[in-house]
Amino acid sequence: MTHETLDAGATLPAEAIDAIERAATAAHPHEELFSARAANIKQSAVRDVFDISMQPGLVSLAGGNPYLQSLPLEKLGQTAARIIAEEGMTALQYGGGQGTEELRQQICQIMAAEGITDALPENVVITAGSQSAQDVATKVFCNPGDVVLVENPTYVGALNTFEAYQVQVEPVEMDDDGLVPELLEARIAALQSEGKNIKFLYTIPNFNNPSGITLAAERRQRIVDICREANIIVLEDNPYGLLRFDGHPIAPMRAANPDDVIYLGSFSKIFAPGLRIGWALVPAHLQRRFYLASEAVTLCPPPLNQMLVSAYLRDYDWEGQIDTYRALYAERCKALLSALEEHMPAGLTWTRPDGGFFVWVTLPEGVDTYPLLGKAIDAGVVFIPGAAFSPADGPSNKLRLAFSAVPPDTIAEGVRRLAPVLADAIEATNEGAPQ
Amino acid sequence: MTHETLDAGATLPAEAIDAIERAATAAHPHEELFSARAANIKQSAVRDVFDISMQPGLVSLAGGNPYLQSLPLEKLGQTAARIIAEEGMTALQYGGGQGTEELRQQICQIMAAEGITDALPENVVITAGSQSAQDVATKVFCNPGDVVLVENPTYVGALNTFEAYQVQVEPVEMDDDGLVPELLEARIAALQSEGKNIKFLYTIPNFNNPSGITLAAERRQRIVDICREANIIVLEDNPYGLLRFDGHPIAPMRAANPDDVIYLGSFSKIFAPGLRIGWALVPAHLQRRFYLASEAVTLCPPPLNQMLVSAYLRDYDWEGQIDTYRALYAERCKALLSALEEHMPAGLTWTRPDGGFFVWVTLPEGVDTYPLLGKAIDAGVVFIPGAAFSPADGPSNKLRLAFSAVPPDTIAEGVRRLAPVLADAIEATNEGAPQ
Structure with missing residues (x-):
């Protein structure tokens, strides 16, 4: 740097x-x-x-x-010590490319707290933060020249990832209630009439980075419907969803649309970014391609880091x-x-x-x-x-x-x-x- | 899976x-x-x-x-506990995309033990195992249809990575002394006469995976010279180099050829694969592109894992x-x-x-x-x-x-x-x- x-x-x-x-x-x-x-x-x-x-x-x-x-650092240190001393043969060895079964089960529980109640561990792929999941999604779906739709403004790291695959990134304007469905629909129509291949819509519906804007509950299904009709996947990135200041979370777009949305989550904001552990919940019909592409880059997410997250979710008051x-x-x-x-x-x-x-x-x-x-x-x-x-x-x-x-x-x-x-x-x- | x-x-x-x-x-x-x-x-x-x-x-x-x-697991556990308790604000937070300065300096010392005595920490990029470095190299150099030369046989994970970028992987035969320079030269000439763009030669010169064959010392410079003349980068993957049963390591191709070789190293075989920490030593004129491509995938390698490796290299008898x-x-x-x-x-x-x-x-x-x-x-x-x-x-x-x-x-x-x-x-x- x-x-x-x-x-x-x-x-x-x-x-x-x-x-x-x-x-x-x-x-x-x-x-x-x-x-x-x-x-x-x-x-x-x-x-x-x-x-x-x-x-x-x-x-x-x-x-x-x-x-x-x-964070309770002293105690977390003792947890890491126990994992390495007692389970070091697993924690320090190569692991499965999709991530540990235990953590994928726990991730399903976290998503349930946000309103996704039907997630199965076999459709979860653990990644190096959700950054890496954005990379894998682009790799699996985008040829050079394909279109990715994003909110304007959107996360700079996602833009960098998309651009590395030579895609055409097309911003769609937001208002105070987030992405505007009519503008999305018009943009899709215009791009498809030019013969463009639109692959996915990348969206951060809760407390968007950088704008802080939240996509209104009543717009969410409409956005998914527009994308489904145009055969465009929704890539829903929700690292901040549990960090709502007041009240209950708004259900993610994935909740009612298991086949249409790839949902990205992360422990970076609710636990510790330095562990680089995030995940993708992938529709069953897309899971295998997504998982293989993830594995091809790093072989496996680090087992020690996954086991530390698992212990944190199991033995600590993570909700507190x-x-x-x-x-x-x-x-x-x-x-x-x-x-x-x-x-x-x-x-x-x-x-x-x-x-x-x-x-x-x-x-x-x-x-x-x-x-x-x-x-x-x-x-x-x-x-x-x-x-x-x-x-x-x-x-x-x-x-x-x-x-x-x-x-x-x-x-x-x-x-x-x-x-x-x-x-x-x-x-x-x-x-x-x-x- | x-x-x-x-x-x-x-x-x-x-x-x-x-x-x-x-x-x-x-x-x-x-x-x-x-x-x-x-x-x-x-x-x-x-x-x-x-x-x-x-x-x-x-x-x-x-x-x-x-x-x-x-491995001394009990003691390693205590080291991890100390890092999290005393330096958790760094270990669990986002870090620099290139990896920590301390670990990059230590990596230069490890490479010195193998015969690379002029490496600078600023040209080291820490990656998620050397698997991820192979991915980054392909991303930075290869368009679809470009050629990557490999030894036959070679590491299956590298093949998977190259093929994910739609490159044409061309195997070159080995004998008991490794890659045969004359066959390499002939293959390059044939491919270039067909108008192919050959980007790099991927080689595991020491105890090749899967063959166990070592590239003879007297062939090494010849291989680099052939590649230099054809303007082909050498991607030298050396995860096993320090695990020679007897005698001293043979100098890597990178040692005498700092501008022609991207050298890949890993802690997976000499310490612990589950930490997913490897590195690339990149020629100065290629460093920036390589580093940015690595950062775009994961933001940063996990600081906790890097700090644990650093402590191991600093406080333990890693050479023993x-x-x-x-x-x-x-x-x-x-x-x-x-x-x-x-x-x-x-x-x-x-x-x-x-x-x-x-x-x-x-x-x-x-x-x-x-x-x-x-x-x-x-x-x-x-x-x-x-x-x-x-x-x-x-x-x-x-x-x-x-x-x-x-x-x-x-x-x-x-x-x-x-x-x-x-x-x-x-x-x-x-x-x-x-x-």
């Missing part, structure tokens, strides 16, 4: 950096060996600021890291821990929204999420948030510019603020630091002056 | 099973959504017998599992443990070779490896080992049929025996059980009768 892109963020566009790097390698004859897809594999803007976010003194509202301090997280993230979200009310200049709007990790801020038209990142870092705060979350890669007047990893006081301080940077940019835009 | 292929092994060819499965899903309109590459993603024959190998009473000479019983493994595997290899001498019928030959996990047995021409697997299982022993290790997928008169996971007495018993199955097959072939 390098800081070049970031340090040069305010002056050098990404294309210029790419050109410099290409020039550095162009002399080598290996340059001609790269695959066509290699040019499409880019650094994620989130990873870009990963290292710099760790600098002391800087308030990072950039990374969507879960807050792990509330989720309640702790919900209260914690609700408090932090409230702190962020209050600070935005208090400090932000006129002309800004932002979302008010019901759960998850993110608030999405919209600046006035004409303000590009990417060049503001360098100025924000100088002011001691980091965010992710909106352009990262859209396949278009053009200028964006949006930015993502993550409240998950930062205590309320620090959130407020971060917003205080950010406000004048945004105010200056708005003023400069209003005056028509260069920023 | 299912046993269908195996149980039906003696009667149903893989194509028939595929056809049955296709028929089962063909009714669903999703069938038309699969990518072209999905049809190329197959079950590995090794994974096929993974579950059945675990059945009590059966002697498995199939899986190349390392023998973990000699490798000496233990060398003596252990040498004894088992000797037991296997003795049992083959004692029990095998006339007409068979086999390799005599200097290290690693495998012996490669050749039966007389005309005997196909795939239909023998079912009979061997009935006799209480499992092996891997030779067809798995060649892209051609046709009948093969070879089979792989793994000695790594089984004590000497059990190895001898396995060979005793296998011998009559092979003798019967040879007799039936000699009589021209159906087997």
